Amino acid sequence: MIQIEENAVTHLKQLQQQLKQxxxxxxxxxxxxxxxxIKIQMGWTxxxxxxxxxxxxxxxxxxxxxREWPLIKxxxxxxxxxxxxxxxxxxxxxxxCSCSSGSCTPSQKAxxxxxxxxxx
Numbered sequence: 066m067i068q069i070e071e072n073a074v075t076h077l078k079q080l081q082q083q084l085k086q087x088x089x090x091x092x093x094x095x096x097x098x099x100x101x102x103i104k105i106q107m108g109w110t111x112x113x114x115x116x117x118x119x120x121x122x123x124x125x126x127x128x129x130x131x132r133e134w135p136l137i138k139x140x141x142x143x144x145x146x147x148x149x150x151x152x153x154x155x156x157x158x159x160x161x162c163s164c165s166s167g168s169c170t171p172s173q174k175a176x177x178x179x180x181x182x183x184x185x
Contacts, residue, residue: 067122069142073153074123074146081125088117091128093140095133095157101111103136105155 069077079089097103110128111166113119118134120127129137136157145154 066141067084067120067127067138067140069123069125070144073142074125076151077125077153081109084109089113090128093127093133093137093155095136099177103157105137105140107142107153128173136173153158 077091088109088111090110091107094106094108095103096106113128114130116131116140117128118131119140120129139158141158143154143156143158145152
């Protein structure tokens with residue numbers, strides 16, 4: 066389950082009310098892989114794709130491609146700041162990797178693999 070801090074929920078709801086175009090929710094996109102590091106990007110979307118997982122939490126709707134969902138589903142979203150601008154820190158869950166074999170799976174216990182976050 067996505068973990069999202071209360072102040073981040075409040076800020077996201079405020080942003081959603083200010084949107085000029087209609088949106089069905091926040092699309093989460095995982096870039097990279099657990100072995101080299103995952104960056105999760107987030108942005109408003111007006112469409113749902115056939116392979117999307119739709120997840121409702123705290124009055125918000127999150128969407129992600131079904132193939133990326135295992136890397137996204139346990140992320141932690143907090144309110145953050147970058148270069149004086151408000152944004153969000155999206156921290157993916159740690160991964161259990163056998164990077165030399167190319168086998169990477171999400172896990173609660175990291176085994177020497179890097180993860181990174183992005184502020185949008």
